[in-house]
Amino acid sequence: MQKEIIVASSLCVRFNNQTVLDDVSFKVHEGEVFALLGGNGAGKSTTLKTFLGTVLPVSGNASILDMSVTDEIDSIRRKVAYLPESVTLYGHLSGIENIEYFLSLAQITCSTKAIEEALKRVALQENAWHRAMSNYSKGMRQKVAIALALLRNAPVLFLDEPTSGLDPNAIDEFNQLIATLAAEGTTVFMVTHDVYGACQIAHRIGLLDNGKIVGMFERGESSHIDTESVHSAFSARNKR
Amino acid sequence: MKFFSNITREARFLFKQKYLVGILTAVFALSLFSVWSGLSEMQTQSSTIERLKEKDRVDRENVLAKQSGYGSAAYYAFHLTYSEPSNLAFAAIGQRDVFPWKHRIRMLAIEGQIYETDADNPELSFLGRFDFAFLVSVLLPLFVILLLHDLRSSEREAGRYDLLITTAVKQKYLWLTRAFVLSASLALVLLVPFVIGAVISNASFVGTSLIVLVVFAHIVFWTLLIVWYTSNKMALKQNSTQVASALLSVWLMVSVLIPATTDVAIDKMVTSPNGGDILLVQREAVNDAWDLPDSVTWDAFLATHPQWKNYTDMGLTFEWKWYYAFQQVGDQKASELSEKYRQATLEKDTLASRLALLSPPMLTQRLMSSLAETDTQAAMQYEQNIRAYHNSLRHFYYPLMFTRAEFSLDKMSELPDFSQFSKK
Numbered sequence: 001m002q003k004e005i006i007v008a009s010s011l012c013v014r015f016n017n018q019t020v021l022d023d024v025s026f027k028v029h030e031g032e033v034f035a036l037l038g039g040n041g042a043g044k045s046t047t048l049k050t051f052l053g054t055v056l057p058v059s060g061n062a063s064i065l066d067m068s069v070t071d072e073i074d075s076i077r078r079k080v081a082y083l084p085e086s087v088t089l090y091g092h093l094s095g096i097e098n099i100e101y102f103l104s105l106a107q108i109t110c111s112t113k114a115i116e117e118a119l120k121r122v123a124l125q126e127n128a129w130h131r132a133m134s135n136y137s138k139g140m141r142q143k144v145a146i147a148l149a150l151l152r153n154a155p156v157l158f159l160d161e162p163t164s165g166l167d168p169n170a171i172d173e174f175n176q177l178i179a180t181l182a183a184e185g186t187t188v189f190m191v192t193h194d195v196y197g198a199c200q201i202a203h204r205i206g207l208l209d210n211g212k213i214v215g216m217f218e219r220g221e222s223s224h225i226d227t228e229s230v231h232s233a234f235s236a237r238n239k240r
Numbered sequence: 241m242k243f244f245s246n247i248t249r250e251a252r253f254l255f256k257q258k259y260l261v262g263i264l265t266a267v268f269a270l271s272l273f274s275v276w277s278g279l280s281e282m283q284t285q286s287s288t289i290e291r292l293k294e295k296d297r298v299d300r301e302n303v304l305a306k307q308s309g310y311g312s313a314a315y316y317a318f319h320l321t322y323s324e325p326s327n328l329a330f331a332a333i334g335q336r337d338v339f340p341w342k343h344r345i346r347m348l349a350i351e352g353q354i355y356e357t358d359a360d361n362p363e364l365s366f367l368g369r370f371d372f373a374f375l376v377s378v379l380l381p382l383f384v385i386l387l388l389h390d391l392r393s394s395e396r397e398a399g400r401y402d403l404l405i406t407t408a409v410k411q412k413y414l415w416l417t418r419a420f421v422l423s424a425s426l427a428l429v430l431l432v433p434f435v436i437g438a439v440i441s442n443a444s445f446v447g448t449s450l451i452v453l454v455v456f457a458h459i460v461f462w463t464l465l466i467v468w469y470t471s472n473k474m475a476l477k478q479n480s481t482q483v484a485s486a487l488l489s490v491w492l493m494v495s496v497l498i499p500a501t502t503d504v505a506i507d508k509m510v511t512s513p514n515g516g517d518i519l520l521v522q523r524e525a526v527n528d529a530w531d532l533p534d535s536v537t538w539d540a541f542l543a544t545h546p547q548w549k550n551y552t553d554m555g556l557t558f559e560w561k562w563y564y565a566f567q568q569v570g571d572q573k574a575s576e577l578s579e580k581y582r583q584a585t586l587e588k589d590t591l592a593s594r595l596a597l598l599s600p601p602m603l604t605q606r607l608m609s610s611l612a613e614t615d616t617q618a619a620m621q622y623e624q625n626i627r628a629y630h631n632s633l634r635h636f637y638y639p640l641m642f643t644r645a646e647f648s649l650d651k652m653s654e655l656p657d658f659s660q661f662s663k664k
Contacts (some may be wrong), residue, residue, distance in 0.1 A: 084402055105407045
């Protein structure tokens, strides 16, 4: 029985008396890649923010590694790495300086060699390492943020639309990296509206619509989730 | 240790941002200018006093050499009085722009002589001088706002906020450390020129430290206000412009509206005669004396100086002792008004001290002026020093005039010296 790392139990979130998440429940196991799929306004980002502790649920519970986000958010943040949709690090610092700064915020000491190893692993070209990040492309910024997540050595990784705006090669590299991390035991939770991407990378997909989980898809014995069935369910919801 | 490593990290991070270095350099330049300008002004005032002291001595010696009696000697001899700037006055010029700091007086009625001089430059007094106290009390809050208003909002606008707070072990410490580094840097660039100025001016360690403490307290007030405001729920939804506008409104209220309103309110609450009224009453009393019978002057004079009741004989139509007696009577008639003026000024000052609690910039300026001895109390003290000195002149001349002593230049060398009455 695999360990439950991320658990949502009857999560309800309201903004200005409007229900954004309604009785959302799911579990993500150790080493699993879980994708929460949904259209605009479905509640994906709110679910993610609830686990990051920036949005508080009105009822229900969200926990990571058996720690409740409402009570132990500081302890949770030491175990979690977050990759935002649009990675904007500090433009006046280089890639290496940004990583050093954010690691220092997380109170993690890392040698320059380890940082360089991580940048090699995410395939960021070496001549960019010491350049100011204001000159980086979106894909390059994404790679720095992934390197940061790797160096944090966090057992749980939260990804917000991770492949949005990346070129096909970068998406392939990214998917391979996530698969490797999951194989090494990292639990990955991602929110996306990219049906194809989610099917390629995730072990399980939760379909979110109007604040409710309306479907759950699994890989089973296959190497990836059947894109057709997920797409049909997703389109049917979006056409309503 | 974590505290220091956090400070080092944020300092390294922040000082790589050119615009921050630019702002801090500008504040350093302004501080340097304000200190230099204060030191120059105080140097000018000190050297003016020294130059006038020498000219005053030479002028008096020349005048006295031509005299044959104490009455005319007292009439023609001028005496320089002055209020020397304290060693910290360069930092807060304060009331030295409003109240005169030098007078040349004679043995004539004193009240009119005190109030006939106006400030050297009334337009400048109205606008306020750009000194270190002005920089600290009025402009400093603007720099704190400029540096700290977008502490969180700039990160939100750049899309880094969530990443930052999910990465930082304690997000509260991140904002506090950044605010601390920025405020401490601001304090440093402000205070370095001031401390150099204090050393050049030979100011006391205690006085210098107290002004440093006042500057720190003012920075801490604005830093805490901004940190508190930017962390409340309402501000978390505002963009940087909205946050800056809200904070600038607070600055406008406490730096401009409250001081201006309290100024008007105090003027309404405390009625005060003006210097011109005192001058008029005293001059009318003196001028009237020429037309009144001598006995009117003598009765009024002897009421306060009974020791001279046997010396009021008038051998000639004009006697110097009678002339100085009606000058004295002129002062006596103006004394009630003069006392009211002093009391009203001090009452206004006390009220302003209390109302300054509503305005940290006003409070800062008042504390700095008080420490630099350039406040209203110091100006009033100078006026009292002039009166005490003038009184000593009367004590010197009256026995000589009333007893019709023979004029001697040697005796004139015993004239009281104002330096014994001046309080540095």
